[in-house]
Structures are given as C-alpha cells and as structure tokens.
Amino acid sequence: MKKILIIIFSLLPMLTGCSSWEEFSLVHSPDIEQGNIITPEMVALLEPGMSKRQVRYALGTPMLIDVFHQQRWDYLFTVKRRNEPMEIKHYSLYFEGDRLSRFGGDIEPASDSDSNLEKKELLVNVPDYDGDLGILERLWHSLGFGKDE
Template sequence: MQKILISLLVSTLLVLGGCSSWQDFSLVHIPDIQQGNIVTPEVVAELKPGMSRKQVRFLLGTPLLVDVFHQNRWDYLFSIKRRNDPLEIKHFSVFFDGNSMVRYSGDIKPAENIAEQKEKKELVVSVPDYTGELGIVDKALQKAGLEIEDD
C-alpha cells in the first residue's frame, strides 16, 4: 500500500513539474476582471471637435468621473486584471467648452485608416436566384393544390 502511495505521489510531482510555473497549473478558475468604460482606438477616431456632449456620450458612454470642480472635463477609466498579468489601467479625458467638445487626451490614441475599416465592414454580396427543384415544403403545398408564389 505504501509503494502505491509513494508511486502516486512521485508521478503527481513529475506531472506538476512539467508545468512552466505553478501559476499556470491551477484548479481554480480566475476570471478576467474588467472595470470602467472600454474606450477603443476605433471609437476615439470617431471623435471630432465641435461634437455635443450628447454625441460624445453616445460614442463613449457615460463618463466614470465628472469632477464637480472641473465640469468641462469627462474622465473615462478602464482597468483589467488578467489571470497572470499585472493590473492594466487606461485613462482617457474629453474636454468641453460649453456644450461642444474641444479636445481629448489620454492613453488611447485614434486608430489609423478608419475609412478603410468602414469599407471592409460594408461588403455587399449578391446571391443568384435558385432555379433548381422544389423543396419538400413546396412539393407538399403543390400536391395539396395550393399556389406557390415566387418573389
């Protein structure tokens, strides 16, 4: 009985020793923890000076921080903690003059070639009409004496 336990212990240690680190081998699932507003470079590229506060809120969402002493600045914060990575924090600020946006600053820079990305999204494919045999439902309707209308 002792030999079986010793061999089981040795084989378990050998299997665990094959892992690159002890953090990679975990029986507990650790989810990614995201907090705050996700501001992407594609969304930042859509921001233009002169946009109203409503338009900015539509693009970026409700700001996480609106300072009482600096009401012309909206702050968007985003943090993510992945399993084995250090905490990542991103900050983005939008500045207003009255109701119109003047500028923005922060860790997220606008995406390049946003026009090319929009063209790729608007791909239109034409599908030819099917001129083959009738399907099962169409055949059943035809046998029942009901008309099949083609559009």
C-alpha cells in the first residue's frame, strides 16, 4: 500500500501539468514587493531643473540617499513572484544643489502615445439632507441654540 501511495504522489505533479513539486505546492506564497514603485508615467513627469521637493512629490521619498553622495537619490524596487526569479528595478536621480540635473535607470518614460489617459472630470450631484436631526444637533437645539423647526 505504501508503494502505491509513493508512486501516486510522485506522479501527481506530472498528472496536474506541474513540472516540479514547487509549482504543485498547496502552500500559498504571496508576491513580495519592496521599495518604491516607479511607473513610466511617473518618470515622464521628471524634467531637469526640478527642485528636490518637486521630485519627491512626483516619485515619493527615495529608498536610498547615500550619506556620502547626498546629491544622488536611488529608487529601488524588487518583486519576488512565486516560481520566478526576483525582478529588480533601479532608478537614480542626480542633483546639483537643489535642482535635478540628470536621471536614468531601468524604467523608460512613457510617451504620449503610451499613456492614452484622458483627464475626465467626475461630477456628482449630492442631494440636500432632509432627514431627522442627529444626537448632537438635537442636544444643540434643546439647549436653545440653532434653528427651531
């Protein structure tokens, strides 16, 4: 009986289409993302001459500011997905004084044709509240403040 179970469990990954036991694992392993997520749209916002404050607004706080090279900001992002090698993205910005002088890394800026995002305005009609008074409003009115209905 033990031999039959061993044979069944050794053939189980092949029968299910998995190439190894790691893929067949029933244990959930979540994707692990660490660092700053930098998108091509965010990189497209960068322009030479921007202040450090503007860059921080566009990209967020950098993952690494080297003590010895404070005019260089490094944005790092790693993703480890199940059964895939770790993906590492790196983007560096260089400043002269308080102004951005140059930048570059693994992420290419989005062009206008890549980002077909149209700015849409969302309009919402909010009806006036015609319901009963809340607890604090009733207390306020009972003390003689506010409108009498």
